[in-house]
Amino acid sequence: MAGQDDADRCVPDVPETTIPVFKRLCAPLGYATKRQLRAMGLRPGGQDPVAEVETRGPKNGLLYEIAKARLVRPMTLAKEFALDRAMAARQTCGTCRRRYFFVLPTSLKSCLECHDGTPADPSSYTAPPAPAAHRLAA
Ligand SMILES: [Zn+2]
Numbered sequence: 001m002a003g004q005d006d007a008d009r010c011v012p013d014v015p016e017t018t019i020p021v022f023k024r025l026c027a028p029l030g031y032a033t034k035r036q037l038r039a040m041g042l043r044p045g046g047q048d049p050v051a052e053v054e055t056r057g058p059k060n061g062l063l064y065e066i067a068k069a070r071l072v073r074p075m076t077l078a079k080e081f082a083l084d085r086a087m088a089a090r091q092t093c094g095t096c097r098r099r100y101f102f103v104l105p106t107s108l109k110s111c112l113e114c115h116d117g118t119p120a121d122p123s124s125y126t127a128p129p130a131p132a133a134h135r136l137a138a
Contacts (some may be wrong), residue, residue, distance in 0.1 A: 019049060019050060019051050019052060020052070021051070021052045021053070021054065021060060022051060022052070022053045022054065022063075023053075023054055024053065024054045024055060024056070026051045026053070026086050027051065027063055030065060030066055030067065030076045031050065031063040031064065031065060031066065032063065032064060032066050032069075033053070033054075033061045033062065033063060033064070034062070037064060037066070037069050037104075038072065039121050040066070040069075040072060040125055041071060041072050042069035042070065042072060043069060043070055043071075043072050043073075044064045044068075044069060044070075045068065045069055045070030046066060047064055047069070049062035049063055049064055050063060050064060050065050051063040051098075057133070058095045081119065089104075090103045090104065091103055091104060092105075093108050093111035093113075093114055094103075094109055095110040095111070095114035096110070096111065096113070096126045096128060097128040098111060098120070098125040098126070098127070099125060099126045099128070100124055100125045101124055101125065102124070103128075111125075
């Protein structure tokens with residue numbers, strides 16, 4: 001690490017970058033983005049990004065060391081269940097209890113059909129759970 005005194009005093013006052021930034025497609029071997037790690041079945045595993053790489057977009061991609069990456073933890077049934085419960089909450093209409101295959105707009109708190117009568121495509125939702133009809137003698 002170079003000391004503060006070694007810095008060129010003519011360099012404009014820009015926020016100090018602490019990790020190297022590579023040009024697009026010029027990242028060295030051994031580094032990968034989160035997405036690339038995931039494609040290899042790996043995750044960063046708590047390590048901080050070691051470099052950035054320029055992208056087509058406005059933000060740089062963060063690079064992690066492949067050697068320090070850990071294996072992706074396998075999905076457990078409990079994890080899958082929790083994920084589905086979270087998605088169900090976002091996809092279920094609070095009024096008609098239909099579960100749609102897409103996330104409902106949070107501003108409406110119901111599906112479009114319940115909100116303004118726009119008929120919903122029957123293939124876009126699953127049947128609402130059957131009402132708790134008791135089978136006791138009437
Ligand atoms: Zn509805």
